[in-house]
Amino acid sequence: QKEVEQNSGPLSVPEGAIASLNCTYSDRVSQSFFWYRQYSGKSPELIMSIYSNGDKEDGRFTAQLNKASQYVSLLIRDSQPSDSATYLCAVNVGTGFQKLVFGTGTRLLVSP
């Protein structure tokens, strides 16, 4: 079983819709979780970090964490064509130090 799993997509949504991206992880002791966006040919850039159960909102983005289910998600409201990118879920699986492991990413396509 992979440490961090994501559906590769593509996930296609129309402009203005809500995009829902999901990620599961295998290490129960993980404490910190991150969502990155990566445009083609570019480096990943951080969108959200989340450390405790529940929701965390930042503008059009909401990260949701459920440690009991080992599940983290990212909601993008009012999706825009500029949101079309690959979204990477990252989990710190280290104990006492940081070991960041990434999922393979979900490609999101937002159509005008």
Next chain:
Amino acid sequence: DVKVTQSSRYLVKRTGEKVFLECVQDMDHENMFWYRQDPGLGLRLIYFSYDVKMKEKGDIPEGYSVSREKKERFSLILESASTNQTSMYLCASSSLETEAFFGQGTRLTVV
């Protein structure tokens, strides 16, 4: 702004060559990481370091080594480059358990 700088954007090397990829960060971060990214396989962790002179193997360390003599610099070494090491290499740094910041990437081609 955090800056993570990789020494080369594009690199072409011959099979069997020893290859050095350099990464420098300017935010006094404790943690540094080397990943490679391949289509369909995502970002895979090669090595990471949580302190000067400390290194830990990631998920795919075979064929690679690393060096961290100074806090700001983390080098990835391909001892004898092979064609299956053709990839995009990404360096990242972070402070304790906060988010990681990435360099611009080095696209390495081994011929």
